[in-house]
Amino acid sequence: MMKPKVFNRGKAFLLAAVVFTGLSFKEARTKTTQDPATLRIVFSNKVGARDLVLRDSTYENPFGESYTVTRFRYYVTDIFLGTTGRQERIRHTYFLIDQGIPASWVAEVKIPAGSYHSLGFLLGVDSLLNVSGAQTGVLDPMRDMFWTWNSGYVMAKMEGNSPASTQVNQKFEYHIGGYSGPHKVLQTIRLPFDKVQEFHGGETCTIYVDADLNAWWKSVHEFRISEHPVITTPGLLAREMSENYAHMFHIDKIVPDSH
Amino acid sequence: MKKLWVILLLVAGAIGTFSWDEAGGHPHKTPHFHPTPLKLTIPRGWPQPPTNIFAHNPLTEEGFQLGRKLFYDGRLSRDGNFPCASCHEQFAAFATYDHDLSHGFNNQFTTRNAPPLFNLAWARSYNWDGGVNHLELQPLVPITAPNEMAETLDSVLARLRKDPVYPRMFKAAFGTPIINSQRMLKALAQFVGSLVSYNSKYDKVMRGEATFNSAEARGYALYKARCSTCHPEPLFTDYSYRNDGLSLNPYLKDVGRMRITGDPADSLKFKVPSLRNLSVTFPYTHDGRLYSLYNVIDHYSKGIHVGPTLDSSLRKAVPFTEQEKDDIVYFLHALNDTTFEKDKRYAQP
Known part of the structure; x- marks a missing residue:
């Protein structure tokens, strides 16, 4: 029914019509099963209740050490949703959440429509991609999240300044990486929903996820800036810090059928 | 207008899909792109390489030649004086001839003896300490080391993009003239990984x-x-x-x-x-x-x-x-x- 109408719009729409025809066929074919739903995850990096603002704002960690943040980045990959008895894995999902790039705070993926009870993802880049040579997109080594001298991704990075730091310019730097053996810092994050959530085909559901930076210093382990201002190699300290920051996330709210 | 919006989204989606294909290592899906395939020389009686370093980087004459040009190009270094070949001289089997340590940017020594480059497809890791786990990643070390080529990938790629020849060579090797770090590194791996020494x-x-x-x-x-x-x-x-x-x-x-x-x-x-x-x-x-x-x-x-x-x-x-x-x-x-x-x-x- 739509086709002749589109054609009547004239020459300018000719190419568009061809593409649109393709879409119509595709819709006709898949409508019988289910359209995918769109899952949008909006990450808000915070310290306690305060939004993270790079450079200008001063925060305090659980040990009363004050600090400012100059860089804050982490990889969110291999997104999955929990449903009864299994996990729906969304393949090829790679996002680099970078506090300095607001557009990167939103991760959007297509998922099969259905009811789910939790959201999950890998915090970091899986082992295989760490040993598979040069990558591109958010995995490009130019994103400054890759070690050249000891191949592998920096899974999460926080840099800033604190009077508690003994380092030059009172810097602190945490570049947390390591993809194999005892050095593995890959953390699987699972965030349960309060109730089973329906994801309708063709509609967008937005999950707002808060990440609290203060978990880096204190959750299962304790790290004071005064004692550990620099962790930039794979090893025990990096792994323990990853076990800490794995606890930084929680779901703020879920907004179904948002646009 | 709503339809036009849908169409634009669709086109954006198609472009997105295409980029993923590239990331996944299938550059050969580009239509009308038929580079000349090459095969890695595996001398008679030698074992197969432990992994196929070209599994996601199909070896082609065009890729090899691009890698060869890059290997000898000083513009990969900050001051133009230090191509890969400055420390890896062919007459020294791609080591630095008669030097304990090699020379890098701004009158600096390197911290290790430059290893010769041959039969690298059989290696499982690179560098004296094995810190580099894939041949494609190896050039990142000397390019960015402040005492070697002392450059950033951004600057290198900007120079290559401005060059009259490189976009054509990247197109010949990878199907489109896009110049990015992945393609540069894959091309270098094609050249360096093809260096097989077996005629002593x-x-x-x-x-x-x-x-x-x-x-x-x-x-x-x-x-x-x-x-x-x-x-x-x-x-x-x-x-x-x-x-x-x-x-x-x-x-x-x-x-x-x-x-x-x-x-x-x-x-x-x-x-x-x-x-x-x-x-x-x-x-x-x-x-x-x-x-x-x-x-x-x-x-x-x-x-x-x-x-x-x-x-x-x-x-x-x-x-x-x-x-x-x-x-x-x-x-x-x-x-x-x-x-x-x-x-x-x-x-x-």
Whole structure:
């Protein structure tokens, strides 16, 4: 029914019509099963209740050490949703959440429509991609999240300044990486929903996820800036810090059928 | 207008899908793109490489030639003076000839002896400490090291994009003229990974095309008895990391493999180098402290520094008589591949 109408719009729409025809066929074919739903995850990096603002704002960690943040980045990959008895894995999902790039705070993926009870993802880049040579997109080594001298991704990075730091310019730097053996810092994050959530085909559901930076210093382990201002190699300290920051996330709210 | 919006989204989606294909290593899906396939040379009697380093980087003549041009291009370095080839000279089997440490940006020394480049498709890791886990990633180290090429990928790619020739060569190699770090690194891997050295006198003897003279034959027997555990044929390395009895260099303080693993058991362990092309890769060892082959043999006879991580095979000195030294050196010279060192296909384009 739509086709002749589109054609009547004239020459300018000719190419568009061809593409649109393709879409119509595709819709006709898949409508019988289910359209995918769109899952949008909006990450808000915070310290306690305060939004993270790079450079200008001063925060305090659980040990009363004050600090400012100059860089804050982490990889969110291999997104999955929990449903009864299994996990729906969304393949090829790679996002680099970078506090300095607001557009990167939103991760959007297509998922099969259905009811789910939790959201999950890998915090970091899986082992295989760490040993598979040069990558591109958010995995490009130019994103400054890759070690050249000891191949592998920096899974999460926080840099800033604190009077508690003994380092030059009172810097602190945490570049947390390591993809194999005892050095593995890959953390699987699972965030349960309060109730089973329906994801309708063709509609967008937005999950707002808060990440609290203060978990880096204190959750299962304790790290004071005064004692550990620099962790930039794979090893025990990096792994323990990853076990800490794995606890930084929680779901703020879920907004179904948002646009 | 709503439909137009849908269409735009769809087109954006299609572009997104295309980019993913590229990331997934299927550049050959581009229509009307038919580069000339190449095959890695696997000499007769050699094992298959442990992994296919070209699995996601199909080896082609166009990719090889692009990598070759990049390898010899000084614009990959900050001041233009340090192409890959400045430390990796073909006549030295792609090591730095007669230098313990090489030279980098702004009158600086490198911190290790530049290793020769050949038969890299058989290696499982790169660098003296094995820190680099894939050949495609290796160029990131010298390009960005402040005492080597001292450059950023951003600057390098900006220069390549402005060049009149490179966009055409990237298109020939990868289907579109897009220049990004992944493509540059894959092209370099195609060139460097194709460097196979297998035409020494030793190889000819093994193929029945030549015979050892008596000194070489005695040296070969000595090699088999005393050197082949760590340097097995036909690659003349087992690619393991071992403490070779070299004491810690007090200036470089290079602990080798331990820098990567953090394990004290790996202190002072370095990758076992191949014995091929030794005639042109002196000085030897990770910091180039042993100048000649005779120095190396004397090290094994009477220079071993005993420490907790010393390789078990070196706990007892390996003595050589004067005659044996000459014989083993004769044999080692028979591992020199002048065909490789002069192959025009590997030379500056």
